[in-house]
Amino acid sequence: MRSRQEDREVEADRAVLEKEERSEPSLICPPPRSRSYRPPEDLQSCLESHVREVFGPSLPEDWQQTPLQENRLKHRLLVRLAAELGHAVPNSQLHRMRRAGDVLAFYRTPVKDETKIDELAAAELPPNLKIIWQK
Numbered sequence: 001m002r003s004r005q006e007d008r009e010v011e012a013d014r015a016v017l018e019k020e021e022r023s024e025p026s027l028i029c030p031p032p033r034s035r036s037y038r039p040p041e042d043l044q045s046c047l048e049s050h051v052r053e054v055f056g057p058s059l060p061e062d063w064q065q066t067p068l069q070e071n072r073l074k075h076r077l078l079v080r081l082a083a084e085l086g087h088a089v090p091n092s093q094l095h096r097m098r099r100a101g102d103v104l105a106f107y108r109t110p111v112k113d114e115t116k117i118d119e120l121a122a123a124e125l126p127p128n129l130k131i132i133w134q135k
Helices: 004-023 043-058 071-085 091-096 101-106 117-122
Strands: none
Touching: 004 117, 043 101, 071 101, 091 101
């Protein structure tokens, strides 16, 4: 027969094991995230409304000339757009976003999620050129 002390130790060991099992990272690899992006039809009006919300009444007459000098407001604008459009400005291009027009130009550019090899395989190739995928 076990003593109360032994019972407590066994329960403590079980609790530790359960906690370790729950905290182990999952080894399942998530599917690759698609990086493709197609600009929406109403992009300009969407961007203009976000610029007006973030910058308020201090906008120039041409909203695309709105300077993004204040980092707090620039961040707020880019975060809203990234959430709504599902496409964020990469860190390497943040310094290029100086005016609202620069942000509009970035979001107007579609992004394909395929390699050059994929593009070639989908294209009509001359008869002497073939792409064969190895498995």
